[in-house]
Amino acid sequence: MVTTIVVGGFFGDEGKGKIVAHIAYTDHPSIIARGGVGPNAGHTVIKDGVKHGVRMIPSGFIYDNARLLIGAGVLVDPVVLEREVALLNAGNRLGVDYRCSIIEAKHIEEDKGTERLAKKIGTTGTGCGPANKERVMRSALQAKDVPALKSYLTDVAKECNDAIDRGESIIIEGSQGFGISLYYGTYPFVTSKDTSASQLAADVGVGPTKIDEVVVVFKAFPTRVGEGPFPTEMTREDAQKRGIAEFGTVTGRARRIGYWDPEMARYSAMINGATQAAITGLDRIDPACKGVTDWDRLPDKVKDFIRQAEKDVGVPFTLLSTGPSLDEIIDLRKR
Structure with missing residues (x-):
């Protein structure tokens, strides 16, 4: 039995949702707890050809036997949360830490105002920045003060540590x-x-000595939504030649596409304390590997890419995604 953290290694949109879902189906966790910022990031999971996108509920919801928790460090938008609860029928499994800060209408309005950060850095306009600002100033509304959340309230830290x-x-x-x-x-x-x-x-209240595995998820071709440095960014023409076109789950904005960045991957693995890595988008290295579930059947081009990536990062690449569907993956953890 292990406690596993799944974290993004590049600029987001690495396919963490699929990796979480796969680990859930193979490791059978009793709890899947969500850390992070809030509803400004979307996670997409494809199962049986059906695409599921979530912004508040843990993307591991797809595994029916786990309790779904939202840690104290996460900002909660009650409107988004209730929408997802209704859509996924997950209310009976959901727990929200009573200490979560709340995103209110005023935060979204501020985020979308005339001085919106989107003009400067490309924020999603979901109110997270203003809500976190208010939290730091010790004047934020908490989940325990929202009647609509009463049935979900819990102590996430205690639940996780007890498990x-x-x-x-x-x-x-x-x-x-x-x-x-x-x-x-x-x-x-x-x-x-x-x-x-x-x-x-820290977001879910689990101390560092209780973490067994840290899986850092990388993308064969990293992407970025919004403004900011992107050292390995390729031209739109190069991306089109490779047949790569992606759009943000929350904003719908076109994602910028880049080449593999060994320096960033190595630094990310260091700061995150990676014990292993997952990689997605291998079918874009070579379309012939689409849907492959056996290492021996991978094209040499893809095997060489993974071997080099392991040298770059310094940890084994144990989860290899060969397509967007949940079953399109090679799991080398048990090798």
């Missing part, structure tokens, strides 16, 4: 990516808090 003490597996899933961490990202083109594995553990 660990009972010898159960739990997953802590992050949002966004390392490159937009408030502390370690491309400041000022960042989100409103840290996004590293250490922060995710």
